[in-house]
Amino acid sequence: MMKSAIHGLFAAILFVLCLSAEGLCSGPVEFRAAELSRWTPQETTSVALVGGTIRLSGLTMARIISPAGLGIEPRGFVSVRLLTRNDNYGFIIFGLADGRMVSKRLRLRGSHDLSEGLREQSVYIGDIIGPSERIEGVALSITGSREIEARVESIRLFDPAFLERAGIYWNGFWEPDFIDTWTISYVTTPAIASTPLPLIIFIAAIIAAFVIMLAVYIMKRSLTGKAVVRIVLGSLIAGWIALSIRMDYNWLVILSQEFTDLYGKAEAERIKEANNRDIDDFVDFAAYLRSTVPPDKKISAAFREKGNPLETFVAYYALPLITSRDPDIVWVYGTAGLELDQSTGTLSMNGEALPYRVRQYARYGDSAALFEVIR
């Protein structure tokens, strides 16, 4: 009885939202991998067409932008078929004819095994693009705080049929959260057709309270103020519990994933797994520093801006080695353009020189090197 009532309530909500989201029923517009591979990559993004998908990679963001002047009639939904290596945030961005840019955020659960099946991310865009507008450009941006690597098969604009639409809303309702460096500041709120779930549940609870009050009035022919208070508060608390249980579902999903990722693994592996930034190699590099540099020597990063997150990570993970502005050893990560003048001890990178003389101390593969400051 209770179960069917809950199903009925959700079905009713979905039906109302589906009706409200009805848009123009034009055919779909799809950009497949071959076409996406010709879009313009931005910043550190590199694009490679592999089979029927493009492989995107970037350091802190991977973004591809379509040519301008697409002139597409809007559809109610956009769907992106892709798979990222890590849990990432993505944005699908639309440039409109009037010059505005609008976007929708995608939460992308990753898979370390990129050969796994692609996942389809569908979101409602009827709330950000009106039926009379024109889409002149599209961009896909995969951002977030992890290193980016993704396979993308297609981007599709479409108007789904009723059941498909309900399925998208249903999936959006159950979309789990994932732990990220940001989750200490805020959590992601589930939504149905861009309507936040707390609002839907609050409205549903108020409607339920009115229905109950009406039923009580019909049965008893009276309704006291005290009963109104009890019914309204009771409905809201029930809604609160319902939302809490939905949010608790996140933990169940996260725990099952985390158990696989973290349980029984060594600390260094867990650090790489848990960190939301591209520091896998930095963890190994920091361990190399600790094992190579004597504990009484002070270290410093060379050719990195103060406050650069990666410098901070190495300073943190290199402890007990102290990072100092008066170092004995300097480390350089990313050796492209690095030049050491052996005769003068001048170390420079792309025209910038260190203020002190150094000599080579050690190398960390091809990617990093350590230099000892000559006193």
Added chain:
Amino acid sequence: MTDMLYLFLAIALPTVAGTLLVARVTSGSFGPAMRVFLGFGAGMGAVSYLFLIFGFVRVPFSLAPFIAALVIVSAVLSYGLKFSFVAGPCECVHEKSGILWKILSAILVILIIFKLAFVFFEATHRPLYSWDTWTNWSAGAKLFFYEKGLLLDSSGEHFLGKGYRPFLGHPLHATFMQLWGALWLGRFDETLVKLYAPFYFLSMLAVFYYAVKDEAGRKFALVATYLLSAIPILTYHGQEGYADLPLSFYSLAAVICFWKFLSTGKKGLLVMAGTMLGFGVLTKNEGLFYVVAVGFAFIAARFGRTQSKREFLKELACLSLPVVMLAGPWFIAKLAMGLGFGHGLAGSEFNWLSDPLYGSDAPKRVHWEVIGKGLREWMLTANFNLMFPVLAASLILGIKEILRSELKYLYIIIFSVMAMFIFVYLTLEVTTVMDATGIHRNTLTYAPIILFAMTLLASRLFRRSR
């Protein structure tokens, strides 16, 4: 296994000392469970205070002086103390339970246990992962651990953690908690140093449950404790080494002691409230808001209503002296070290009407846009589930009950704290609301108090309406 034994001792030793302190000061006002969970917070706060003392007198950080101090304090506190495992005077509501309630309560208990299991699993398996945790608390803890002190040589490059701690004026409780774990483990374990967080989570749920149960009965206590445990952002904080959850615990504990004082008049409860407020100030600068808010509520409740002015001043001293004794030395030290009153950014920290994070170019004005954004964040996001919509509705439905009862003092605390935060958002910290990086963490520190007040209000409204 050895690690777990050491960490058990790291939690147990301060908890014993704290429990004895609570028992001594509040003399029979709380039952044994409440004493233990309040004692955990008091004990961990005392450890922080010892770190400050030993740090400033330059005793190298090692376990021996801490263990000695805790054992001596425990011995002194237990001298002449009558041990009683019987709960204190309980105003418990006697309730009959049907089968439906038994099923529901079993489900809620399972959900709470699941949440605790999740938080403890994450805290013991997931290494520190949040950028803010590293920069604000952990880097300093790791540096102090390896350097065995607070590095107080003012000419030193790493004075008080400089270079590793971007805000030298930040209170150090979370840093010291991680340092405390590392001292017991003998190494800075990237995961286990934050084990204090799930214990604060557990203790907060327990303190909340027992405080509500005493007054509103088991049913309200269980439902409300589940709702508290289910606050999503709280769960994230229960597994990461951050400072908002400990502050949340201290502010709730202080409010519960203050609330209990209003009904019993026992001054020991005011001393305990002041102690918790003092530890809150040593946890985050925002702890000062709670000192002001509880101070307001105390004056509103007691000024002109005590037997004499002298009696009022005595009570005021009971509340304020622990705060001054605990937090005062830290602020004096900060001012003496030239760190100012707040973050320790030496002069730039109170850049009124422009957000320091946006730089000095930002136009100077009151940022009214934070009101709308803040309301949307509270009302439409799931960070606190339905807490704020229900707060609004319950205020409308229960305003008469609030005004005619002592509940109004709890709401004075809530709205004072909210007003202080909103003032800061309007004038100083705009981005914390506009990009939502701070508003929910701030709200977390008073959300349990809101839930406590709402639960007591709901229990009265339901009971009255029967």
